[in-house]
Amino acid sequence: MAERAGVGIGTVSRVINNSPAVRPETRAKVQAVMEELGYVPNPHARRIxxxxxxxxxxxxxxxxxxxxxxxxxxxxxxxxxxxxxxxxxxxxxxxxxxxxxxxxxxxxxxxxxxxxxxxxxxxxxxxxxxxxxxxxxxxxxxxxxxxxxLDNALGGRMAAEHLLGLGGPIFAVQIEEELDRAFASTVFSARIGGFRAALAQAGAPLPERHVFRTRLSAEGGQMALQRFLEIESPPINVFAAADVVALGVMEEAVRRGLAVGRDVRVLGFDGQPWTAARGISTLEQPVExxxxxxxxxxxxxxxxxxxxxxxxxxxxxxxxxxxxxx
Amino acid sequence: MAERAGVGIGTVSRVINNSPAVRPETRAKVQAVMEELGYVPNPHARRIxxxxxxxxxxxxxxxxxxxxxxxxxxxxxxxxxxxxxxxxxxxxxxxxxxxxxxxxxxxxxxxxxxxxxxxxxxxxxxxxxxxxxxxxxxxxxxxxxxxxxLDNALGGRMAAEHLLGLGGPIFAVQIEEELDRAFASTVFSARIGGFRAALAQAGAPLPERHVFRTRLSAEGGQMALQRFLEIESPPINVFAAADVVALGVMEEAVRRGLAVGRDVRVLGFDGQPWTAARGISTLEQPVExxxxxxxxxxxxxxxxxxxxxxxxxxxxxxxxxxxxxx
DNA sequence: GGGTGTTCTGGAACCGCTTCCCACGTTGTC
DNA sequence: GACAACGTGGGAAGCGGTTCCAGAACACCC
The missing domain is CATH 3.40.50.2300 (Response regulator)
Known part of the structure; x- marks a missing residue:
């Protein structure tokens, strides 16, 4: 670039790589010229x-x-x-x-x-x-x-605590695989695992038939709620191991004319941005x-x-x- | 690399960039050495x-x-x-x-x-x-x-022809948007557009109420079939503008105890790999x-x-x- | 003021290629 | 046999940086 900053090439390089061995005024001067020229070092050259x-x-x-x-x-x-x-x-x-x-x-x-x-x-x-x-x-x-x-098990425990506080029977939707691709479900297992552990610890272990296994999709949630309602009548609490599934649960509840939040309480997991708009409770992951x-x-x-x-x-x-x- | 091939650096470069100005024997010799040494030119150097x-x-x-x-x-x-x-x-x-x-x-x-x-x-x-x-x-x-x-309109016309050949009332599922992201649905519009045009041309225009609009998801297909069956009783033919939706239609049919292929015929679009396993008819895109x-x-x-x-x-x-x- | 350290700075050498010019060996021509 | 013309090959120069070494500038000290 411009040794028209009045400095040597070495100094320019030092500024680019902000080496400490450059006097502040010199650095400032060089940066000013870089700015002025819109100079961007060629990455390939740096690499080589x-x-x-x-x-x-x-x-x-x-x-x-x-x-x-x-x-x-x-x-x-x-x-x-x-x-x-x-x-x-x-x-x-x-x-x-x-x-x-x-x-x-x-x-x-x-x-x-x-x-x-x-x-x-x-x-x-x-x-x-x-x-x-x-x-x-x-x-x-x-x-x-x-x-x-992410401490998924902790999330599961938090979910359990929250739902326990609401009163009423508790259910869970476990995610097993995704359509057409193998999904290592260890993440989901950990969530449900923590959930079960916390419930057990609270003296209210989760019956096996209160767990519905399905794919990661809204439909899965729909089917789950359907099943749960055959077992218990409202109000019921559902922990969905993923937000999409929670959405399905919610949609199915609405379709059946049930009051979401009253008859059917559902808690998701992930903190997808769209859960806010739809009023879905969730465990938010600090993904960014x-x-x-x-x-x-x-x-x-x-x-x-x-x-x-x-x-x-x-x-x-x-x-x-x-x-x-x- | 190795001028141990007994040639100059220029020649090596010419071989790499297969310039024609290299005698075949020379090229072969250089390539042999490259092979032997597992030499791969440094892309950054080439770039710069x-x-x-x-x-x-x-x-x-x-x-x-x-x-x-x-x-x-x-x-x-x-x-x-x-x-x-x-x-x-x-x-x-x-x-x-x-x-x-x-x-x-x-x-x-x-x-x-x-x-x-x-x-x-x-x-x-x-x-x-x-x-x-x-x-x-x-x-x-x-x-x-x-x-x-892809000529989506043509695909739509092909779908129309195929379904017309089966006999019975015809329906279509149009895709509008995808959960949580704006989807330029021009692709889907073209499919349905071609479909409608072909039907009209065949003297059997598609009634507006035979078109169900929904999101790109299996659930959409389920809801669509539900609606369609309120309008007509089996057998019916459904053109789904995307395979996932066709899958939903099929699942809903099965859930209702209807015979897929007899009571409910459904044709997808895209040619997803998994359609084969599930026996779903589709319009395959030559994507690769x-x-x-x-x-x-x-x-x-x-x-x-x-x-x-x-x-x-x-x-x-x-x-x-x-x-x-x- | 001279000596001695420290900081900073300039620039040659080099990274691994491409390009280009020059030279060399062949072939073809008169 | 001398001379072009052509097809190949060799290698210097250069791409845009980093690194490193030597030297300049400045402090500090006696």
Whole structure:
């Protein structure tokens, strides 16, 4: 760029990489010129010269649910701030995974990985991905890598407490798989697990027939409520392990002319943005924050942080809305 | 790499970029050494030296449906063959779009764009994206750019013909929007449009009350069938503008104890892989082929092809299965 | 004021390629 | 046999940065 800032190329580079060894006035002067010229360092040149790529790969099964989109928001925001680029790899197929592993992506385009694909690491021996780059896992416990995760069991316990407070029989919808793709349901199991444990502890264990298993869809919720109403008459309380399912429960209740919040109380999980508009109570996941943290942890590794594997735990927060306020 | 192939660096480069000015024996010799050493040219170096990035950006709203995944398969396969990289940008939010437009991605990482986000271009004056790089659109007509698209209206006509052949009253499920995100339904409109036109032409125009509008979900199909059965008694024929909806229709029929294929005939649209297992008749989109073509068209532009805007049209193919074979 | 450290700064060397110009060996021509 | 013309190949220069080393500038101290 412009050594027309009256400085040497080395100094410019130092400013770009904000090395501390630049006098503040000098830095300011250079930055002013950069600003003026709209100068942006060529990432390829930096990569080749510096040996780093300033790019982080994010592996996930797909991008389509609010969860992943919000996670990405968080990750991107953090990466952007630190001037890192992001490369996205939805891996929903072995073919695509293999292509990724063999592509130059791993070899040249990636300083580190954020993996939000639960079972991915477990396909490899020792739970270690075939790469020597640093890795941060999202929502998947791992002995080998740093991770961020939501305490789903805690969420389940919170749900139990909340519903117990409402009085009346309690039911739960467990999610098993998603149409057409294998879903590692450990997340959902943990939610229901915590839920059951808390109920049992409170002296009101959940009968097996009060649990309905279904796919991750609104229809699943509809079917669940149908079943529950065959067992008990209103008012009843339903814990749906995911918001979409809670939506289905609610819709079915409405269809039957039942008063949601009175006859049928339903509590979701995830904190999807649209639950607000529909008055659905839910356990909100701090997804964006988790994204931020994942990115930050990775960058710390990239900047040389060594030390033991770290796991950052996040807690859901209960948002009470119309569907559970009597 | 190894000038241990006994040639100069220029020759190696010529081999990599398969320039014709290399004698076959020389080329073979170099390639052998490359193979032996497992040599892969550093893309960053190529980018900086060559001024090109050998990377194509794919913009889409999200990645999660079979449609986009298959499209990506096609695009990636073609790009991989031509030794191009792919960068993926799910843009489902203005924030992310802006971030993309301002990132170094456009400036440095992208030789060209494949845009599979229907309405994206229309947000800009003249339907032109704010870039001077070549663009290929998928499933969106554009005056400005090359495109590939499916003839949805034709699909609708094919559906009409097929259902007319079965005899009995005809219904249609129109898709309006998807939960929580604006869906440019022009695709679905075209399908139903063609369907209606063909019926009218055959002297059996579709009554307004035979059309049910709903979201893109299986539940929508269930509700539709419910409504239809209030109007007519079996056997009836249903054209669902999307496979998921057809699935819902089918499930509802089963739930009511009706014989699918006899009492209720339903025809989907899209050709989702799972329709085969469930015996759902559908209009199959050649999605992967469309991806291939889009990538090829773009690369041709990148390699200097000029000339007028081209539009490649694709036709769906009717796959008859149990749901419409009496 | 000179000596001695510290900070800062300039720029050569280099990263791994592409490009371009020049040279070399062949073949074809008169 | 001399000379073009052409098909190939070699390698210097350059792409836009980072790194590192040497030197300049400034403080501080005796």
């Amino acid at each position: 010269a510096g040996g780093r790529s300033y790019t982080v790969s994010v592996l996930l099964p797909f991008v389509g649910t609010e969860f992943y989109l919000r996670l990405l928001e968080g990750i991107e925001a953090e990466l952007g701030e630190r001037r890192y680029d992001l490369a996205l790899f939805p891996l929903l197929s072995k073919r695509r995974l293999e292509r990724f592993l063999n592509s130059s992506a791993l070899a040249y385009h990636t300083d580190g990985l954020i993996v939000a694909s639960y079972d991915l690491a477990e396909r490899f021996p020792g739970g270690r991905l075939p790469t020597d780059r640093p890795v941060v896992m999202v929502d998947a416990r791992s002995r080998a890598y740093d991770s961020v995760f 924050k988790m994204g931020h943290t994942a990115a930050r942890m990775l960058i710390e590794r990239l900047q040389g942080h060594t030390g033991g594997v770290r796991h950052e735990r996040f807690e859901p927060s209960l948002v009470v809305r119309a569907t559970t306020s009597v | 030296a060559g001024g090109r990035s050998y990377t194509v950006s794919v913009l889409l709203p999200f990645v999660g449906t079979e449609f986009y995944l298959r499209l990506l398969e096609g695009i990636e396969a073609e790009l991989g063959e031509r030794r191009y990289d792919l960068a993926l940008f799910p843009l489902l939010s203005k924030r992310r779009l802006e971030r993309f437009l301002n990132s170094s991605a456009l400036a440095y990482h992208t030789d060209g764009l494949i845009v599979a986000s229907y309405d994206l271009a229309e947000r800009f004056p003249g339907g032109r994206l704010p870039t001077d790089r070549p663009v290929v659109m998928v499933d969106a007509r554009s005056r400005a750019y090359d495109s590939v698209f 082929k469309m991806g291939h073509t889009a990538a090829r068209m773009l690369i041709e532009r990148l390699q200097g092809h000029t000339g007028g805007v081209r539009h490649e049209r694709f036709e769906p193919s009717l796959v008859v299965r149990a749901t419409t074979s009496v």
